[in-house]
Amino acid sequence: MRTKQTAIGAALAALAVLCALFATSASAAPAWKFESKALEGSEVVMGAAYESALTIPGLTTKCENFLYKLSVKNEAGTGKGELTEMPLYNCTTNSSACLVNTIGAEALPYPSHLATFGSANYVIIEKVKVGIRYKGEECALGGILVSVTGSAGGEVNNTTETATFNSTTLSASKTELKALSQKIEWSGVFPTEAFQWHREQALSVS
């Protein structure tokens, strides 16, 4: 009798473990939501930072405004998307001799998805490729084209409706951007909101 009780107890324990695992996997696949309801169909969301910096080792390149436009949808309950535009505005360097000749996203669109790491949700932008060409006769990097490649994870804050990208969020989301064979930093806080069918609606990820 004790054996049967033990077996039933073990079965229930196993069920509890399975249940917990299922819950974990579900929370690891967050979805795009508007007014707390999961998005059906697709939507365009836009994020825009007041200031964002791409730190190429040795030459910090900052842009006053940095936008991204994501076409998003939920697939099997998981948020997916494509970054279709990423215009940068008023970019400068920390060297008085170096100007940004051209800078922009190459090889668009970039696939993206939502993921959970720890207790936080992230929007992951993959296959990023940003080309930066510097100019200036007295600039050590004048005439040189540097590419930033990799993936970037930004933490989504449902209260402020922002996505924050920095070294902490890139590390926590197991993403990295590289230039000159080195890991580089990208920082920026992007207020993010719907641009198409769900304008003015509260955007969240969970």
Add this chain to the structure above:
Amino acid sequence: MPLAKSASARALLALALAALCLFAGCGGSGGSADSASSGAEPEGTTPAAAKSGGEAGAEEGGASSKPGKASQAGAKKAAASNGSSPSSSPSGHGSRLPQPKGAPEQAPTPQEVANSTVADMSLQSPAIVAANGEPGHLASTYTCDGKDSWPALQWSGVPPGSAELALYLMNIQPVEGKLFVDWAVAGLDPSLSGIDAAELPKGAITATNSFGKRGYSLCPQSGETYMFILYALPERLAPSQGFEPRDFRQEILAISRNAGLLPTVYERG
């Protein structure tokens, strides 16, 4: 027997729980959230339809307690109908988004890429190890605080058909408005994959640096950043010993399409 019945009941309970977990998602947000969606957006809705919806909203808003917000939504949707891309209609952004000033930066065009010196070669040094996205530190032995000679350098990715390699070490910040070259060497065999510390291979041609010295000299202020750059040249330029490195760099940039970059920083004391 009562125990057996009890066991069956528990097994049924377990199955019921499992089923509940599978269908209700155990509190997760995945598929269940989708099914909970109201599906208010009709498929095939166009931006034009959204615009007319927005205008309807504005009209309704006039009678509602929040006319301002509804009107704003209508205005925003009207703005969207004029162009929804961020570059074409920055004024159409939501109210919380910053409004960019001026036109967006231009991405490098294919022609610019073709005419640029692309940083696609790897240049490394065992003496310079980058960490956390910051340039690797240079030991004092490679500066005027020490032996004032170059560290070992290694590279890869030299394109086939290269005729010559040139190495430069420059300050990132100009000195008195001018590019400051601490070291420049040309005439390096393109089959080389590196140089040893303080040793140059046969055939190397050394420039007169910005200190006026033929050779290497690095006497930085603390915290200054420097860049080693390796250029691959598709044809031999063969400058003479003691060449002027700033002018020669312009010749390099006119023909070189491949470079390797290695930033480094020196912290005195």
